[in-house]
Amino acid sequence: MTRDDAAPLGRCTFLGPAGTFTEAALRAVPGAEQAELIPATSVPAALAAVRAGEADHAMVPIENSVEGGVSATLDDIASGDDLQILREELVQISFVLVGRPGVELADVRRVSTHTHAWAQVRGWVEANLPGVEYTPSGSTAAAARALADAEPGSEPFDAAVCAPLVAEQTGLPVLARAIEDVTGAVTRFVLVGRPGPLPAHTGSDKTTLTVPLPDDHPGALREILDQFATRGINLSRIESRPTGEGMGKYFFSIDLEGHLAEERVAAAMGALHRIFPGVRFLGSYPRAEHRPVAVRRHTSDDAYRAGRAWVDGLLAR
Ligand SMILES: O=C(O)C(=O)Cc1ccccc1
Known part of the structure; x- marks a missing residue:
């Protein structure tokens, strides 16, 4: 099942108060005029309201073209009850x-x-x-x-x-005016909800996941990256973050190009789950830039299906 694109935003919380860049990102979402906008005082408060069912969605900043990841968001969505990213918005920032x-x-x-x-x-x-x-x-x-x-x-x-x-x-x-050090800086915001049907595959999608690093697993990062490399999956962001559970304990927060509904992405996620059962799927959603994801011929859905049909044929002999 896929999520209905026209699904109402309902009660939508955001990093407030009125006038934040996050509110600007939320107002760019179709249907925001009909939504009930509820300002929150922090990113964790906004996400907690969604987890508790007090809000249907939250808009929060996640990545900045100058500063990198927004730790408050990356860390909060990586733990506690599962949340799902439904959409991203890019906002040009001037101060x-x-x-x-x-x-x-x-x-x-x-x-x-x-x-x-x-x-x-x-x-x-x-x-x-x-x-x-x-x-x-x-x-x-x-x-x-x-x-x-x-x-x-x-x-x-x-x-x-x-x-x-x-x-x-x-x-x-x-x-x-315009006191930013880098002109043209962009911040990426994400619309988050509780787990449910995924937004439809568009051919220009992104998938976000986190992978906790086990202590006793030499070469873990290499093994994570291998799952994507062998399936021709491009990563658009990878960051390590401390889990907060002690010195040296880290998880990786990753954005990849593609949708879970694509064979190569599903195969990579399944493989990751075999090796690292703590992997967390945080959503597949359309890319704000709408640039189509380049898929090499041998990693296309057709190639995966043809490979499986060939093996099935051998087994059915
Ligand atoms: O504080 C705000 O207005 C926000 O929405 C967070 C933020 C701060 C700085 C750049 C982009 C987003």
Whole structure:
């Protein structure tokens, strides 16, 4: 069974509050206008709401073209009750610096924003605000709203790094625009639900999985990679993350090009499960770029079926 593309989003939670890049990603999903949007204060809180059935879906950031994987998301979806990625969205990221009313750029001593935003403006900050004090916040919009909602004179910091939209929504003065160190940076967001039917195979799909590394398995990484290499499967992301269960305990978080409904992907997943029973399937879903996945002739579905038919014929002699 495949998931109905027009299935309603229902109650949809996201890394909030209003005005985050995550909200922009969610609003890009068809049907978002009909959904009930529920802001969450963190990625784990958003995913917990889906696991508990308080929300039907969650939109969360997963990967950044400058900073790499978003650990809060990669780690949370890798443990606890299974979740399933249904779709991805790419959002172009540009940051502004907003200040508390009356502050000038030259007076800014304390800045707050999300850690991923901070990492993307460090060069600009060093050049323009050397020695500034940084306070991490739950999201870019949370930092700006803390500034906007504070009693005048008792703001927790002088400025926040956020999306241009939040500057408009809060009316906070913009002290600098386009302060990102890398222009054209993109963040990838994923729409997550509870396990269910997979989105239909489109020919331009991605599959996400995690594989915990057993302690007593020399060559484990090589064996994981072999499963993909021999079946002509391209990986678009592979990261090792600590499991949190002790020094040296790691899992791999992997995105591969292809859909579980394709023979070569199903065969690779089945083989991984034989070798590493802790492998976790986190979803097959259409790629945001819609670039078709290149499949070499000998690893196509037709080639797999022909190979099996040949063996079946031998056995039936
Ligand atoms: O804080 C936000 O607005 C988010 O949605 C997370 C984030 C932060 C920085 C870049 C991309 C996403």
